[in-house]
Amino acid sequence: LNPLELTLGIMTAVGGFVDISELVFAAKAGSTFGYALIWVFAVGTVGIIVFSEMSGRVAAVAKQPVFNLMRHRLGLKLGLLTLVASVISTLITCAAEVGGVALILNYLTGWPYALMAVLMTAVLIASIWVLPFEWIERTYGLLGLFMLVFAAALIAIDAPWGKIAAAFVPQVPSGLSTKELLSFGYFSVAILSAVLFPYEVYFYSSGGIEEGWGPKDMLKNRVTSIVGMGLGSMLAIAILANSAQLFGPVNVDPELPGTAALQAAIPFGRWGLILALLGMFFAVAGAAVETCMANAYSIAQFFGWMWGRHKKPWEAPRFTITWIALFLIALLIVLTGVDVMMLVELAILFSILVLPLTYLPLLLLSGDRKYMREHVNGPLAKTLGWLYFAIITAAAIAALPLFFLTSGGNG
Amino acid sequence: MTPDGRIKLVSELLDLPLIDSEGKYCGIVDDVELAGTRDLKLKALLVGPGAYAGRLPRWAMWLVKRIAGDRVTRVAIDRIRTITDGVHLECPGRDLGLHRVETAAGRWIPRKGAM
Numbered sequence: 001l002n003p004l005e006l007t008l009g010i011m012t013a014v015g016g017f018v019d020i021s022e023l024v025f026a027a028k029a030g031s032t033f034g035y036a037l038i039w040v041f042a043v044g045t046v047g048i049i050v051f052s053e054m055s056g057r058v059a060a061v062a063k064q065p066v067f068n069l070m071r072h073r074l075g076l077k078l079g080l081l082t083l084v085a086s087v088i089s090t091l092i093t094c095a096a097e098v099g100g101v102a103l104i105l106n107y108l109t110g111w112p113y114a115l116m117a118v119l120m121t122a123v124l125i126a127s128i129w130v131l132p133f134e135w136i137e138r139t140y141g142l143l144g145l146f147m148l149v150f151a152a153a154l155i156a157i158d159a160p161w162g163k164i165a166a167a168f169v170p171q172v173p174s175g176l177s178t179k180e181l182l183s184f185g186y187f188s189v190a191i192l193s194a195v196l197f198p199y200e201v202y203f204y205s206s207g208g209i210e211e212g213w214g215p216k217d218m219l220k221n222r223v224t225s226i227v228g229m230g231l232g233s234m235l236a237i238a239i240l241a242n243s244a245q246l247f248g249p250v251n252v253d254p255e256l257p258g259t260a261a262l263q264a265a266i267p268f269g270r271w272g273l274i275l276a277l278l279g280m281f282f283a284v285a286g287a288a289v290e291t292c293m294a295n296a297y298s299i300a301q302f303f304g305w306m307w308g309r310h311k312k313p314w315e316a317p318r319f320t321i322t323w324i325a326l327f328l329i330a331l332l333i334v335l336t337g338v339d340v341m342m343l344v345e346l347a348i349l350f351s352i353l354v355l356p357l358t359y360l361p362l363l364l365l366s367g368d369r370k371y372m373r374e375h376v377n378g379p380l381a382k383t384l385g386w387l388y389f390a391i392i393t394a395a396a397i398a399a400l401p402l403f404f405l406t407s408g409g410n411g
Numbered sequence: 412m413t414p415d416g417r418i419k420l421v422s423e424l425l426d427l428p429l430i431d432s433e434g435k436y437c438g439i440v441d442d443v444e445l446a447g448t449r450d451l452k453l454k455a456l457l458v459g460p461g462a463y464a465g466r467l468p469r470w471a472m473w474l475v476k477r478i479a480g481d482r483v484t485r486v487a488i489d490r491i492r493t494i495t496d497g498v499h500l501e502c503p504g505r506d507l508g509l510h511r512v513e514t515a516a517g518r519w520i521p522r523k524g525a526m
Contacts, residue, residue: 063496064428064496068426068428068439069426071426072425072426076463076466076467077466077467077468077471080467080471080474080475084474129524129525130524130525130526131526132525132526135526299478303460303478303479304428304438304439304441304458305438305513306436306513312522312525313520313525314517314520314521314522314525316513317513317516317517317519317520318512318513318516320520321516321519321520
């Protein structure tokens, strides 16, 4: 196990953890409910660690892409249904990320939003075209580490650490009205959905195959998912806690993604604001790349095409055409003028609805001794896996009623 | 081998990757062609989304056709060298027409600029 490679892998996972949905919901959750939703982030983080570790293990042991194995395990019909559901939800997420990155660039430069969306799509396409897989992953992940300014801001504003620590224990704030309780429920479901987006698992496992993982990489997979995603989640929790401390008491509703950047401007001034915007820019741009590539991976793996960015774009032509087309569709969605916040809401809603369908095959595959041999799920992975499957199924059932009852968390 | 065992053999062939004699990935087994009436024998492997026709409802096939086309390539059993965790062919995939769509799509992709 190469320590430098491991450190880079962890840092990449940390910088690449936060996306536009987490950014928005962490900031809104903090200003609306104080620290009370921190435990939901913690629960979701353990879930994404469990499923990422499983998917990395499947990729390393079976050496076959997860979507191909899913098709075999579920059958063609259910496999196709899973593909369609996950592609639609991830495409909406990709559009939200493209819109988000255009909005951040608009804050940074003052140039028109639509122009920024077109420009950024071109830059994102060019970066995937030019850079090999490892560079793509690391460039966006490592530059996303500017997000650490949010953790530094939390320290600088002298946060109430006792209250933050206590909020890791599951709780529902007392004295909420029915309307507020429903809103709390909706935020809980939305945060779970944002942390457990299925694209993260598809991208992570396909990335493992791109990098040629084998059974020898089992420790690397475990450490990267546990430490990298665990620390990455701390950034989202820092945004929530900053928001609870700075926005909640003065009734600021961080309705726009850019509002979160003010958290770093308050203690650090202009440079804090610039670092926060840069961190958000690279984190969200990285998420746009991940969503687009995760979709292209899924489609190519399902239909048995050549795939992967470890190959030159012309060596996997259908895969290349697919990820370019997906980026252009995401851009078209953004250019229709649909609000980024609406895209974030839709991405959250669609994702939670398809989560059980996308995680069940992974759970079955990683527990199948025929594929996994001695690396099959142990008692802990099995228990946590099924527990989280029950949690996401309950969240999926509750999502639609909560969305309509609370008008998307707006009361 | 029991009759159940034979059925299992065929079902396990489905979705296996095909690797040609040059080590190149050629797709996955989408269906199989069997010969005989009572004593069924494997005759060929079918590769490509056109082979889903017997396994999917019409609406789903309509969708597949729009995304991936409906081409199907037949790989006769005598072109298979071994079957392990994948189907290994004894000839290059291009001789069987397995790379035709990928090659056609490749004409649209400029061959420069990538590291």
